[in-house]
Amino acid sequence: MKRVDDFRLRFGKQELVPIVIGGMGVDISTVELALEVARLGGIGHISDAMVQTVSDRRFDTNFVSQKLKKYKANVASSDKSEIHFNLAELEEATRSHVLHAMEAKRGDGMIFINCMEKLTMNAPRETLRMRLSAALDAGIDGITLSAGLHLGSCALMEDHPRFRDAKLGIIVSSPRALAMFLRKNARLQRLPDYIVVEGPLAGGHLGFGMDWAQYDLATIVAEVLAYLKAEHLDIPVIAAGGIFTGSDAAAFLEQGVAAVQVATRFTVTKECGLPDKIKQEYFKASEPDIEVNTISPTGYPMRMLKGSPGIGAGIRPNCEAYGYLLDANGRCAYIDAYNRQV
Numbered sequence: 001m002k003r004v005d006d007f008r009l010r011f012g013k014q015e016l017v018p019i020v021i022g023g024m025g026v027d028i029s030t031v032e033l034a035l036e037v038a039r040l041g042g043i044g045h046i047s048d049a050m051v052q053t054v055s056d057r058r059f060d061t062n063f064v065s066q067k068l069k070k071y072k073a074n075v076a077s078s079d080k081s082e083i084h085f086n087l088a089e090l091e092e093a094t095r096s097h098v099l100h101a102m103e104a105k106r107g108d109g110m111i112f113i114n115c116m117e118k119l120t121m122n123a124p125r126e127t128l129r130m131r132l133s134a135a136l137d138a139g140i141d142g143i144t145l146s147a148g149l150h151l152g153s154c155a156l157m158e159d160h161p162r163f164r165d166a167k168l169g170i171i172v173s174s175p176r177a178l179a180m181f182l183r184k185n186a187r188l189q190r191l192p193d194y195i196v197v198e199g200p201l202a203g204g205h206l207g208f209g210m211d212w213a214q215y216d217l218a219t220i221v222a223e224v225l226a227y228l229k230a231e232h233l234d235i236p237v238i239a240a241g242g243i244f245t246g247s248d249a250a251a252f253l254e255q256g257v258a259a260v261q262v263a264t265r266f267t268v269t270k271e272c273g274l275p276d277k278i279k280q281e282y283f284k285a286s287e288p289d290i291e292v293n294t295i296s297p298t299g300y301p302m303r304m305l306k307g308s309p310g311i312g313a314g315i316r317p318n319c320e321a322y323g324y325l326l327d328a329n330g331r332c333a334y335i336d337a338y339n340r341q342v
């Protein structure tokens, strides 16, 4: 059997170690982790989830407390239509987060940002456009579009000078979702540079229903590779979800993927942003400690350690400051779920 090091991820003439560390939101996949991966020649992800709080922690800003102060009177209400996100602040927070990573980058690898469509902030199009353009302005090597179908996301970037130079990729869990994405973006004449195929054993949210166990990554990867071949498309495919050892990775690389994306394996690294106590929980965990549940207000099943705090743990979602699932009509699925629980 071949080893991982017998393979390379190729973007044109550029060759990389075929290992991508997946984005893990709210600074679990930190700049430090991404920098180390890039130094070693692979691809590391940072995430733009709740970037205001990341900025406050790192750059001494106070976006979160200011925002909460401004909307204090609204905290008890379920109608969040009054809450607005200051695009200049969002731009500043995203820009400093990305710049911090890109200026420190050494080595032959790359740093991408994970950008979730579900992060809606009461103005889905405007906030997404700002997040994408600020990351491109700050010199990010690539953007991975995740947590959503992203049928309109590329069009939000089409006028950006780096639209054709930065790497752009999408996470899908089926050839159907990929076909929809490609069809919707055909007008732009800008194919994705890579496709991450995420299977049902991935950590965090799953792009499947509670029938997730009926699917398996190798089959979905084979279907996506066959679809691309039939369409005469030569786009690197990256397999993700449940890949844990070098042998797991080598088996997928031999199947024809260009790289593997891994995340859970790296939650226990020194560079990972989880508190040390939580890292120990990951170390201690064995299979019976993991569950797939439906507590996430996103509507997607979630794979997590049983003891992780969820919506019922009494921590009120800070919708005013983050607007994670705050839709354009002022409804926040997190607040509604929290209110149901309490």
Ligand SMILES: Cc1cc2nc3c(=O)[nH]c(=O)nc-3n(C[C@H](O)[C@H](O)[C@H](O)COP(=O)(O)O)c2cc1C
Binding pocket: 021, 022, 023, 024, 025, 026, 028, 047, 049, 114, 116, 146, 147, 171, 198, 201, 202, 203, 204, 205, 240, 241, 242, 243, 261, 262, 263, 264, 265, 267
């Ligand atoms: C703690 C944790 C947080 C994650 N957060 C995100 C996220 O914010 N956005 C996203 O697209 N994927 C997220 N993922 C999924 C990973 O990027 C990755 O694709 C997946 O976990 C790969 O499977 P593995 O963990 O079995 O290696 C997360 C995974 C974990 C374990």
